[in-house]
Amino acid sequence: MSLLHNITAGQPKKLIKPVLYTTFANLMAIAPFALLVGGARLIFESFVHPGAPLDVVGLWWVCGGMAAALIVLFFCEVPAYRAQFRGAYETAAEGRAQLAEHLRKLSLGYLNRRDPGDLANMMMGDFTLVEHGISHLVPQMLGALVMPVLALAGLSILDWRMAAAMFAAFPVAVVLVLFTSRIQRRLGANHMRAKIDAANRLQEYLNGIRVIKAYNMTGERFVRLEKSFKELMRHSIRIEGLLGPIVLSAIALIRAGLTLMVIVGVHLLLGGKLEVMTLVTFLLIGTRIFDPLTTALVNYAEFRYHEQAGERIVQLLKEPGMTGGVLPPEEHDIELRQVTFGYNEQSTLKNISVQMPAGSFTALVGPSGSGKSTILRLAARFYDPVEGKVLLGGQDMRSMDPEALLRKVSMVFQDVYLFQDTIGNNIRFGRSGATQQQVEEAARLACCHEFIMKLPQGYDTMVGEGGSTLSGGEKQRISIARAILKNAPIVLLDEATASLDPENEVEIQRAIDHLVQGRTVIVIAHRLKTIKNADNIIVLDNGQVVEQGRHHDLLKREGLYARLWNLQQQTGGWSITS
Numbered sequence: 001m002s003l004l005h006n007i008t009a010g011q012p013k014k015l016i017k018p019v020l021y022t023t024f025a026n027l028m029a030i031a032p033f034a035l036l037v038g039g040a041r042l043i044f045e046s047f048v049h050p051g052a053p054l055d056v057v058g059l060w061w062v063c064g065g066m067a068a069a070l071i072v073l074f075f076c077e078v079p080a081y082r083a084q085f086r087g088a089y090e091t092a093a094e095g096r097a098q099l100a101e102h103l104r105k106l107s108l109g110y111l112n113r114r115d116p117g118d119l120a121n122m123m124m125g126d127f128t129l130v131e132h133g134i135s136h137l138v139p140q141m142l143g144a145l146v147m148p149v150l151a152l153a154g155l156s157i158l159d160w161r162m163a164a165a166m167f168a169a170f171p172v173a174v175v176l177v178l179f180t181s182r183i184q185r186r187l188g189a190n191h192m193r194a195k196i197d198a199a200n201r202l203q204e205y206l207n208g209i210r211v212i213k214a215y216n217m218t219g220e221r222f223v224r225l226e227k228s229f230k231e232l233m234r235h236s237i238r239i240e241g242l243l244g245p246i247v248l249s250a251i252a253l254i255r256a257g258l259t260l261m262v263i264v265g266v267h268l269l270l271g272g273k274l275e276v277m278t279l280v281t282f283l284l285i286g287t288r289i290f291d292p293l294t295t296a297l298v299n300y301a302e303f304r305y306h307e308q309a310g311e312r313i314v315q316l317l318k319e320p321g322m323t324g325g326v327l328p329p330e331e332h333d334i335e336l337r338q339v340t341f342g343y344n345e346q347s348t349l350k351n352i353s354v355q356m357p358a359g360s361f362t363a364l365v366g367p368s369g370s371g372k373s374t375i376l377r378l379a380a381r382f383y384d385p386v387e388g389k390v391l392l393g394g395q396d397m398r399s400m401d402p403e404a405l406l407r408k409v410s411m412v413f414q415d416v417y418l419f420q421d422t423i424g425n426n427i428r429f430g431r432s433g434a435t436q437q438q439v440e441e442a443a444r445l446a447c448c449h450e451f452i453m454k455l456p457q458g459y460d461t462m463v464g465e466g467g468s469t470l471s472g473g474e475k476q477r478i479s480i481a482r483a484i485l486k487n488a489p490i491v492l493l494d495e496a497t498a499s500l501d502p503e504n505e506v507e508i509q510r511a512i513d514h515l516v517q518g519r520t521v522i523v524i525a526h527r528l529k530t531i532k533n534a535d536n537i538i539v540l541d542n543g544q545v546v547e548q549g550r551h552h553d554l555l556k557r558e559g560l561y562a563r564l565w566n567l568q569q570q571t572g573g574w575s576i577t578s
């Protein structure tokens with residue numbers, strides 16, 4: 001049962017229709033064959049009993065019956081075919097959507113631990129194997145067994161000795177194939193790993209193709225990619241090379257049943273212990289019975305590999321998402337109370353306690369790697385702390401529904417991601433169902449309406465994947481428009497670095513001013529002049545709060561903040577001097 005559960009990626013009910021229809025179609029497929037045996041018996045009757053007239057009427061009935069059976073069979077096979085493919089594609093489509101939904105609920109910590117190639121392969125490759133399992137393997141395997149099982153029952157009644165000879169080797173073949181299961185599991189897992197590694201290498205190669213070209217590293221990177229492809233080839237050859245001969249041996253054993261049956265049949269016939277008609281019946285059925293049996297056997301071997309793909313999906317679906325069902329409160333002050341957190345064994349934040357009152361403007365400052373982005377991620381509950389609590393309105397965020405919580409938060413990051421969709425829809429992502437007027441209003445406040453209107457199709461202009469067709473400043477402003485449209489009471493902002501030109505900088509600053517009005521705002525500040533008016537500046541160093549207060553107070557202390565401030569005053573940005 002767990003095999004069927006796995007191969008359907010947790011939806012075994014989807015097999016009911018395809019299996020029932022296919023089994024019925026296979027039952028119907030026996031009718032013409034049974035009529036053929038009947039016809040042959042009529043013909044042989046006149047030879048076995050010389051002088052007996054040929055039953056011409058009976059033969060015509062057989063012919064008519066065969067024609068009718070063919071028509072009935074056609075009308076059985078069409079719905080069977082439809083049920084198989086509908087079942088397969090429905091399962092894959094629903095399963096992919098269910099998995100995508102589940103991924104959204106998992107913590108970023110879990111997703112970070114998994115390779116992106118692994119998840120992409122699961123979404124596309126593993127579900128394709130599940131599709132094939134439902135459309136072909138399981139219905140064909142079970143359907144193929146209908147004829148041999150009925151034949152075994154019928155022939156055993158006709159002559160048990162002949163039936164025993166016919167199926168003598170079958171149990172041995174089954175044991176042989178079952179024996180391969182464990183080897184196949186190990187080889188299948190290795191093959192799957194090699195496939196994921198090749199997908200990761202390919203993704204890395206494609207993502208980094210600009211850097212590869214710029215540094216002329218084509219050769220070196222390509223060697224890694226080529227190596228992963230060769231490794232995949234090696235595992236593919238190994239899985240086929242080891243399992244192929246075992247499955248072929250099992251097939252040979254099954255087919256040997258026909259020879260054994262003929263030998264036993266001739267022996268019994270010569271000894272006068274078997275009628276000619278019985279031998280003829282066995283011969284006729286024997287030639288037809290071994291193909292479905294070998295189909296079932298080969299399908300079973302393949303089935304185990306596909307089952308592993310489904311099992312991976314089932315395991316991921318079992319992975320618990322972030323807990324909490326309580327709706328977040330209407331008070332929007334945020335507090336980190338004695339929080340310790342690390343992405344791995346190392347602690348990134350060490351026993352931090354900070355408060356961000358509702359409606360206040362808090363700035364996070366500190367050297368690179370000091371933990372600023374990590375605090376933002378905890379405030380949005382992308383992760384839960386290892387120790388301590390993150391509180392919203394005095395309540396532990398762990399108890400809150402993560403999705404309801406995210407509805408209260410607008411985020412603007414440095415690395416803006418835009419979807420391959422129109423600019424209008426990319427802004428509407430902030431609030432689905434927003435009218436065109438509302439989208440344009442948000443775009444105006446974010447200082448991007450003008451440049452959008454200059455584009456060929458205005459708000460209907462398509463954006464390349466990740467926003468590749470727009471400049472950094474333009475993408476930033478679109479993401480601010482998105483956040484303005486969302487109109488959430490909490491704003492988390494990773495301020496753009498000094499890489500923007502002065503014109504863009506002024507516009508983005510204006511857009512941000514609109515976004516943060518009257519909200520609880522936490523900003524990661526790279527340029528300290530932008531946070532001079534912050535209500536509280538939290539200075540981090542190596543995962544700890546080393547100072548906090550207002551700009552002038554911190555300057556007076558002459559600590560890390562004052563040093564960073566003086567440094568920025570001196571440089572004002574980097575330049576090439578020679």
Ligand SMILES: Nc1ncnc2c1ncn2[C@@H]1O[C@H](COP(=O)(O)OP(=O)(O)OP(=O)(O)O)[C@@H](O)[C@H]1O
Binds near residue numbers: 344367373374
């Ligand atoms: N997803 C992650 N997995 C593992 N370690 C991470 C991850 N993200 C950040 N880190 C590590 O955590 C530490 C703090 O990172 P964080 O991004 O919070 O610093 P930051 O102060 O925002 O840095 P920057 O100003 O350079 O963006 C760093 O040592 C970083 O390497």
